[in-house]
Amino acid sequence: MIAIIDYDAGNLTSVARAVSHLGFRCAVTNDVEAIRRSERIIFPGVGAAGSAMASLRRLGLDRCLAEAFAQGKPILGICVGTQVVLEYSEENATSCLGFIPGTVKAFPGDLKDAAGQRLKIPHMGWNRIHRVRPHPLLADIRETDEFYFVHGYYPQPRAPEWVVGRTEYGVTFASVMGMRNLFATQFHPEKSGRPGLSILRRFCRWDGKADR
Numbered sequence: 001m002i003a004i005i006d007y008d009a010g011n012l013t014s015v016a017r018a019v020s021h022l023g024f025r026c027a028v029t030n031d032v033e034a035i036r037r038s039e040r041i042i043f044p045g046v047g048a049a050g051s052a053m054a055s056l057r058r059l060g061l062d063r064c065l066a067e068a069f070a071q072g073k074p075i076l077g078i079c080v081g082t083q084v085v086l087e088y089s090e091e092n093a094t095s096c097l098g099f100i101p102g103t104v105k106a107f108p109g110d111l112k113d114a115a116g117q118r119l120k121i122p123h124m125g126w127n128r129i130h131r132v133r134p135h136p137l138l139a140d141i142r143e144t145d146e147f148y149f150v151h152g153y154y155p156q157p158r159a160p161e162w163v164v165g166r167t168e169y170g171v172t173f174a175s176v177m178g179m180r181n182l183f184a185t186q187f188h189p190e191k192s193g194r195p196g197l198s199i200l201r202r203f204c205r206w207d208g209k210a211d212r
Contacts, residue, residue: 002026002204003038005065007055009045009080011188018190018197024204032064040204041068044190045080046150049104050092052080062097069099069182074208076200077184082177083155085184091153100179102157111170119170122152127187129165129175135210137183137202138164138176145195147187149175155186181208 004015004026012028019026019042026042027034035041043065045052056062069075077085084096089104096104111119126146131138154173157163165176167186175186183203189196 001038002040002042003035004028004042004044005035005061005081006030007045007052007059007061009047009052009055011044011046011079011190014188015042015044015078015190018200019204022197022201022204030059030061032060035061035064035068038073040074040076040206041065042076042078042203043081043085044078045084047080048091049080049084049089049094049096049153052084053094053096056084056097065097066099069180072181072208074203074206075182076203077177077182078190079151079186079188082184082186083151083153085177085182086155086157089153099182100157100162100177100184101159102155102162104153105156105173106153107170113170122150123154123169124150127167127169127175129167129187131165131176132160132163135164135176135178135183137199137206139202140198141195147175147185147189147192147196149187151186155184178210180210 085099086102087098164178167175
């Protein structure tokens with residue numbers, strides 16, 4: 001069973017619907033024991049880092065996630081669920097889970113594209129990812145594929161080896177991160193059509209090993 005973590009951060013129904021559509025059994029839950037018994041964990045979320053971390057701590061899910069990460073259980077972070085696996089977020093000046101060393105940065109207020117045109121914040125809509133290293137969850141992804149983003153902050157891991165894919169939006173940021181059994185996307189795979197469903201399908205079969 002795949003546990004989809006419910007920590008009052010929204011965006012759960014669409015994730016559960018996508019996983020069920022792919023033919024995999026899942027449950028939306030904040031029950032620590034159910035999450036411990038699960039084979040894989042999806043850690044989605046929309047909203048602010050401060051309230052997300054407060055809910056995780058209140059429910060004991062921060063410790064549960066740390067335990068699963070240490071045990072090698074496959075974990076998929078999505079959007080805010082991706083940001084809070086880093087150490088610190090500039091949003092609400094929030095201390096986060098710290099699985100991957102690094103910070104979450106705010107897009108600068110004067111964000112511009114290569115032609116000098118002002119870009120809107122949050123980054124909302126379709127964009128591409130540029131793979132910087134191979135990963136089994138991206139095996140079917142093409143350079144021309146686009147993914148759906150909604151965010152005003154972006155991940156900045158401390159070391160390049162934890163970056164799997166990058167995206168351009170005024171700045172170049174890590175849109176896909178990976179460390180051992182943790183895979184995390186700033187975009188929403190459940191809202192990204194065929195390419196996003198490909199990532200979800202591969203995650204639902206993944207053994208947590210980054211080399212296969």
